[in-house]
Structure formats: C-alpha cells, structure tokens
Amino acid sequence: MKATMEWEQKCRRCGRCCFEKLDLDGEILYTDEPCEYLDPATRLCSVYPQRHTARPGCAPLTPEHLAMGILPADCPYVDGLPNYRAPRLRET
Numbered sequence: 001m002k003a004t005m006e007w008e009q010k011c012r013r014c015g016r017c018c019f020e021k022l023d024l025d026g027e028i029l030y031t032d033e034p035c036e037y038l039d040p041a042t043r044l045c046s047v048y049p050q051r052h053t054a055r056p057g058c059a060p061l062t063p064e065h066l067a068m069g070i071l072p073a074d075c076p077y078v079d080g081l082p083n084y085r086a087p088r089l090r091e092t
C-alpha cells in the first residue's frame with residue numbers, strides 16, 4: 001500500500017495525460033480533446049478510483065504503457081527513462 005501511495009504521489013496533477021491520443025503506427029499523438037472525465041477546473045480525473053472501469057481505454061501506468069510514450073516528457077513518471085519518446089501534439 002505504501003509503495004502504491006508513493007507511486008501515486010509522483011503525479012503533479014497537471015492533467016495533460018488525460019487528453020485523447022492517437023496511435024499512428026506506434027507514434028503517439030496528443031489531441032486537444034480531453035477525456036470526458038477530466039475536470040477542467042481541477043485538472044483531476046472525476047472518476048479516479050473507478051477510471052479503468054468507467055473508461056476501459058484509460059491506460060494503467062505500467063512499465064509497458066510508459067514505454068509506449070503516453071506521457072509528456074516532463075512527467076515525473078517518465079523522468080529519466082532512457083530513450084523516452086514523448087507524444088507530440090497533433091497538427092490540425
């Protein structure tokens with residue numbers, strides 16, 4: 001439990017990972033479309049404890065998902081990951 005809390009506390013609650021993403025042949029792009037459960041005022045998930053059931057596409061922050069490049073480069077969860085490739089914004 002303590003390890004889980006320490007892991008969760010790494011999050012700065014910026015909400016930037018809670019925007020829809022596109023996977024273009026392995027390259028992840030951010031869109032400007034927020035998840036329906038992202039509270040725009042607090043930048044927090046409004047269904048956080050149930051997020052994976054409320055939104056089955058919400059990726060857990062496992063090493064495999066982190067390696068896919070779903071978090072911004074300055075996110076604490078990927079800080080220091082070698083060869084980390086952060087998503088870029090989709091050009092409209």
Ligand code: SF4
Pocket residue numbers: 010011012013014015016017018071072075076077
């Ligand atoms: S981008 Fe990183 S710091 Fe920001 S909300 Fe997502 S997990 Fe937390």
